Amino acid sequence: MKLSSIQRFWISFILTIPMIIQMLAMPFHWMMPGYNWIALITTTLVMLVAAVPYWTSAWVAFKNHHANMNTLVALGTGIAYFYSIFAMITGRAVYFESADFIAVFVLLGDTMEERMHNNASNALKKLLDLQVKEADVLRDGKFVQVPLSQVKKGDIIRVKPGQKIAVDGVITKGSTTVDESMVTGESMPVRKKVGDNVIGSTINGDGAIEFRATKVGDETVLAQIVEMVKKAQTSHAPIQNLTDRISGIFVPTVLIIAIITFVVWYVFLGATAVNAMLFAVAVIVIACPCALGLATPTALMVGTSRAAKMGVLIKDGQALEEINAVKIIAFDKTGTITVGKPTVTDVVGEQTKTLQVAGSLEASSEHPLAKAIVEKTQQERIKLLQVTDFKAVEGQGVTANLDGQPAFVGSLKLAENEQLTEKLKEQAGKLQSEAKTVVYVGLGDEIVGLIAIQDTPKESSATAIAQLKARGLRTVMITGDNEQVAQAIAKEVGIDDVVAGVMPNQKSAVIESLQKNGKKVAFVGDGINDAPALTTADVGIAMGSGTDIAIESGSIVLVKNDLRGVVRALSISQKTFNRIKLNLFWALIYNVIGIPIAAGVFVGVGLTLSPEFAALAMAFSSVSVVTSSLLLNWTKIEDA
Ligand SMILES: Nc1ncnc2c1ncn2[C@@H]1O[C@H](COP(=O)(O)OP(=O)(O)OP(=O)(O)O)[C@@H](O)[C@H]1O
């Protein structure tokens, strides 16, 4: 049976209670009857449950000529335990409690760290549960059930109504609706027909389809999400490396000081071997680095849970640390700065015809602009027509065949080949300067009209951006929309710079160019096409209302969909990071002051530290670090 850190901690803690009672009673000269035997039995159990893994790890390190934190933990517990057994046999004072306290406190640190990691791995398990085990694959002219791992690219797979789609692919037969909410966050089922893409692990609706697998194994959308979560799970705050580096120097130094202490007392000052050893053990115990180990995880835990209560989910320590160094914050426009629910405001040209052509095409599109247009046709009770050869042109619009004529709805890029009258251009320009997105509607070889669509900034955007600028950050808006519209919105909310007309697959390249000269960049976004930018940025911040892929790609998620969350994230991260540094100071100052006292340097002035008081002092150092972390719960967090 394998116990978790948490179980090991509680078992050890309970077993240590008699020793705590004895320690508290010491000033009153009360001795627990049979204390030595109770201590021997409970400590032996604590060693088995809590300390043995550290002994093994220290032994492995020793064989590789290394010393780490575990070496001190192992030596501290091991010497205190085995010496106490020896002391019991020879009738001397025992120090079992030192061994117990070291083990319990070190485990407390480990437990807290494990807790953080578990949260991440549960999410991972849930994601993997989404995968199907088998697929109905066409092999030698017959459909057969094969395990998921044997599905190859190019395989034709049959999916019955209500079944899960095995891998990513393109529909070759039939039409249906698909529930893609687990991947895109879109709760409405999506209509699919021959030629459309399907995503593995999404749920087929009422139609029966066949599709050709295009992505299998770890290339699928789901596998990539899982990969991202895995990364978060194994992450550490980089400052933890500092802890490791400190202990890399610290541990060997402590061991050398302990040996010198023993030699000086025994050889030069004429102490008994036992007394000399007690000084050495006191040195190792007071130097025990459990407080150092607690400094980072406890602050992270308090900081991240405080953040969560304020609607800011910080997925890993790295993000929390890195956001403190961020100099530039980039934002996606639609759904991030703006509400993300665009509405049609103006129609230029013959209203019914323009809306009918546009609506008929957009009925098959998932773009927010498309939804706005379709909604408008419903309000105006305009009958939509059947289209064929529907195609979405990424970052530009849609094209299709309507009544045997080519038709399109989209940006100027799509309309480029058409004759645009000066009057139309002027009208488009005027609408754009009012922060309205203009789409051109074409049928045959003429432009039938323009549709202006407006998406207003969220109420809180301007305040939040002002706060970010007050913190000395440069703000940048990255959008696929037209320059003029982007500028108008940027001005409204106070954004410094605008990069407009960016193709969805180019957003991450823009982030890279902002990162030039080693500047740290955070990106805030919500769409599927924001996922690469979210991962490229030093800190990716996803809107909670966004697609699941965006949420998985971001290392920070804002549940409340509001840019004020970015200010909160910054404020909490800064407070937490400063607290970690303060904790490291507290953890080390005890050792620095305590080691010479434990080594007996101040015996001349009557100042000594026996191993048990060394353990108590060490406990205090841990308690002060944990307290300092807990105080984070009450520090003031700036809120826009
Ligand atoms: N389905 C569509 N119907 C009409 N126009 C479209 C459609 N899809 C894209 N476009 C045009 O292409 C432009 C860029 O679209 P894209 O999806 O890249 O960005 P966006 O949604 O405007 O903004 P953001 O990048 O801030 O999310 C749009 O502004 C619009 O002019």
Ligand SMILES: [Cu+]
């Ligand atoms: Cu310790």
